[in-house]
Amino acid sequence: ETGVTQTPRHLVMGMTNKKSLKCEQHLGHNAMYWYKQSAKKPLELMFVYSLEERVENNSVPSRFSPECPNSSHLFLHLHTLQPEDSALYLCASSQDKGQPQHFGDGTRLSIL
Amino acid sequence: QKEVEQNSGPLSVPEGAIASLNCTYSDRGSQSFFWYRQYSGKSPELIMSIYSNGDKEDGRFTAQLNKASQYVSLLIRDSQPSDSATYLCAVNPLPTNSNSGYALNFGKGTSLLVTP
Numbered sequence: 001e002t003g004v005t006q007t008p009r010h011l012v013m014g015m016t017n018k019k020s021l022k023c024e025q026h027l028g029h030n031a032m033y034w035y036k037q038s039a040k041k042p043l044e045l046m047f048v049y050s051l052e053e054r055v056e057n058n059s060v061p062s063r064f065s066p067e068c069p070n071s072s073h074l075f076l077h078l079h080t081l082q083p084e085d086s087a088l089y090l091c092a093s094s095q096d097k098g099q100p101q102h103f104g105d106g107t108r109l110s111i112l
Numbered sequence: 113q114k115e116v117e118q119n120s121g122p123l124s125v126p127e128g129a130i131a132s133l134n135c136t137y138s139d140r141g142s143q144s145f146f147w148y149r150q151y152s153g154k155s156p157e158l159i160m161s162i163y164s165n166g167d168k169e170d171g172r173f174t175a176q177l178n179k180a181s182q183y184v185s186l187l188i189r190d191s192q193p194s195d196s197a198t199y200l201c202a203v204n205p206l207p208t209n210s211n212s213g214y215a216l217n218f219g220k221g222t223s224l225l226v227t228p
Contacts, residue, residue, distance in 0.1 A: 031214055042116070043156075043200070043218040055212040090155055097213040098144045098204050103155040 003027065004104035006091050012110045013081065021076040021107045023091030031055075032074040033101060034066060035090040043090070049074060050097075081111045116203050118219035126227055131188040133222050135201030138182070144204035145177055147186045150221065151197045160186060191226045198223050 004025045013019050025032060034046040048056040049068040063085075065077040074091055088108050092101040115138040125131045133147075144163055148156035162168045162175040162184065174187040184203075188195055198221040207213030 033214070040220070042220050043216075045215045048212060048214045050212075050214065055214055058215075088155075094214075097207070100146055100158050100161050101202075101216060102158060103148075106155045 004091055004093055004102055006089075006104035006107055008107060009105060010108045010110075012112060013078070014112050015081060015083075017081075018077070018079040020078065021089055021091075021109075023074040023076075023104055025072055025074075025091075025093040025102075025104075027093055027095075027102060029093035029095050029102075030071055031094045031096060032068060032071070033092040033094075034074065034076050035092060035103075037088040037090055037106070046076075078109075081109075083111050085109065086111045116201055116217045116219040118199075118201050118222045120220055121223040122225050123222055124225045124227060125191050127191060127193060129191050129226075131191045131195065131224055131226070133186040133188075133199050133201075133224065135184045135186075135203075135219055136182055137184070137201075137203045137217070139203065139205040139217070140179075140182060141206035142179075142182075142203045143206060145175070145184045146202040146204075146216065147173075147175060147184075148200040148202060149195075149197045150200055156200055188224075191224075193226050193228055196224055196226050 031050045036044045047066040067075040088106045090106045091104045094101045147160040150156045160175040168175045172189045176185045200221045201219040202216040
């Protein structure tokens with residue numbers, strides 16, 4: 001398997017649920033990213049990890065919690081989400097800063 | 113505020129014509145520039161990277177960069193209906209005290225429609 005894979009592809013959850021999004025990259029890259037894409041808005045960077053260390057956190061609410069156990073895997077743990085958190089969540093990876101980022105297919109998240 | 117501006121469109125061109133997509137950015141120190149294509153309901157797909165002033169060609173695509181004018185463009189020659197998508201411009205700013213240098217700043221995208 002190649003590229004960046006994300007699971008699940010679709011997720012519907014209530015505001016009180018806890019769920020996790022998973023991302024795996026098979027490109028041998030050192031950096032991994034979480035982005036949020038909402039309608040009519042640019043992609044918003046949420047978190048960046050380089051060699052398993054978080055290097056950027058763009059004022060994301062604490063109900064989103066990232067985890068990077070190794071350079072190939074990235075998780076986004078979700079709890080007590082709000083309806084405005086409904087969006088497409090995209091994982092990406094790159095070899096290093098300034099290098100092209102390659103995206104997974106995304107998780108379409110709907111909060112009831 | 114580091115901004116990347118694109119005309120939202122839709123830009124409509126006939127099949128076989130040249131589509132010209134434009135992007136301006138506010139961070140003068142930006143070093144890396146990317147064009148992504150995103151079909152409806154799909155994730156962004158990298159189509160071009162450009163790092164220095166001038167033109168870079170790859171098949172039917174040409175990226176043009178002018179750092180002095182803070183302007184980057186994408187030309188699509190011999191446009192096909194399958195090119196109909198949203199094109200995202202992404203800019204990588206220089207690292208600062210508040211920016212690791214990893215993030216890409218994205219524009220909202222330009223919707224391209226190629227009509228048969």
